Amino acid sequence: MSNCLVTGGAGFVGSHLVEELANNGNNVVVLDNFSNGHMKNLSSLHDSNIYRWDVQICHEIDFKHRGKDIIFDQIYHLATAPRSSSLVNPFQDIETNCKGMIAVLELARKHNAKVVFTSNSGIAYNNPKASGSIHEFAPNNPTTPYDTDKLASEYYCKIYHNIYGVKSCIVRFATVYGERQVVNEALNWRPLVATFVKNVMNHEGVIINGDGEQTRDLIYVKDAVQGVVKAMESDVNNADIFLLSTNTETSVNKVYSTVAKTIGHFTPIDYTEPLPGDIKRMRYSYEKAHKTFGFEPKYTLNDGIERMIKFLRAQTEYTNS
């Protein structure tokens, strides 16, 4: 049994990870400012294990369990400001992503904990004309402040390892989707699959930025969680970087049609200007994560979308009954 801290634990990926860690018998503490997290995602957790603070002050918090200081063994750092709002509010992105990472590393240093940091696969250069997969060694090409701040955070991990010996492992997620992922207009957070599912289920049209032929490597949330836990359990401690992905690319248009087919009806598509800094092609190799700690995605896009829709329909029936 480990003492685990999950930053951003009330959010989408975070809450799935919390469930997994708790199911495995660990003592799980969540830190979340609830800007995009929800208490209802943490129904399995006791209130005293939930800390409502910004991540960038986490090194100053006294974490207690029944009046005694908790010493964390594992820190899963998932709290983030979203890519979609980083051009609108680059200062907030720096605050949450850069300062948040330093705070987590300072906390890990104090607790002698290992950190798994969920970074961003969009950092890597992707050539829209090339085919084949992108690897961890692709040159860096951040196209938004978010990408830049995630890259800076990766460097902070390396520096804290080299100078202070803080153990960490970095995972770069492809595009994660699944149950509980929400659209948050206030944060400009409109995850692709969740937005399509929400709109089509509500019989509303969808907006596609650009021609919809840009591709995504879509990883189901339970696969992402599997990778994060394996990264923590691995003996990688030197801030090395691993892509967690499916090595499969799907166009945004194809994602829409898969969602619409699964739900059973189609709604209108409004094609607009491409987003600034948008990523054209996403297909990431997970070979390194597979070889190093046995990561292997289990769910196809069809599986994942079916599970999401089943979950939402069950919720709706429950709400309506």
Add this chain to the structure above:
Amino acid sequence: MSNCLVTGGAGFVGSHLVEELANNGNNVVVLDNFSNGHMKNLSSLHDSNIYRWDVQICHEIDFKHRGKDIIFDQIYHLATAPRSSSLVNPFQDIETNCKGMIAVLELARKHNAKVVFTSNSGIAYNNPKASGSIHEFAPNNPTTPYDTDKLASEYYCKIYHNIYGVKSCIVRFATVYGERQVVNEALNWRPLVATFVKNVMNHEGVIINGDGEQTRDLIYVKDAVQGVVKAMESDVNNADIFLLSTNTETSVNKVYSTVAKTIGHFTPIDYTEPLPGDIKRMRYSYEKAHKTFGFEPKYTLNDGIERMIKFLRAQTEYTNS
């Protein structure tokens, strides 16, 4: 005549740049929080041209000249938190260096001004065992939060150019020295040459971190200013990066003996542990800056150190008379 803003203009390099720009007939405005700047460095400037604010809010300041808004043509962004304190206070480093850069780019966007950003040559990987010069294309290898934040700032420049068309040119300074450079213990700011000069002139011993065989590429402040002005006048607008250096490396031990010889006496040396993240070898090629906008350093290390000591002796005589 241009309207020029110099952030960090009350500091060491900044004040030399302000002098040069004012001598060339430009309208010069200084923004400085005076954490390491001094009013006495700005004797040539009217008080109404000096704004005492943190750089990270510069995009929110109403800059006025005789009651009318100033529209800047040129922004020289020199304000920085020092490398030496970035491990002690990485949060402040992010605040000043990352947020400061975004604020400058937002200001440039509003004014349609060109930015010259003074970055950091320490970003580049330097192999202690290799000989030869380091170029702009050397792989990135930030070893402190400061390096990381300067690298992030370079990426912000590129992103603001790609997305908003903000014009910028990035220069990476080698180790700058010269008159008015000060030791600031509160900021852990102990520039190599200035510290040696101060201690030896005061008949005090010096501390050398490590064995003193680590090398520096030392550029005299007037050469650095020459490069910055040429970068601004060039037609480089796409956030391209240029090293401003001398392509000459000098060991820390040799710097000490040059200072002591020029002053005329030697004081004891106390060798201590190497600093974390310290740079082992510095010899940077300025070929790209030379070819692109005619940069060429004019002062040798002996010239520069002699000028510094002459300046300090004149000051001391003035103070004592």
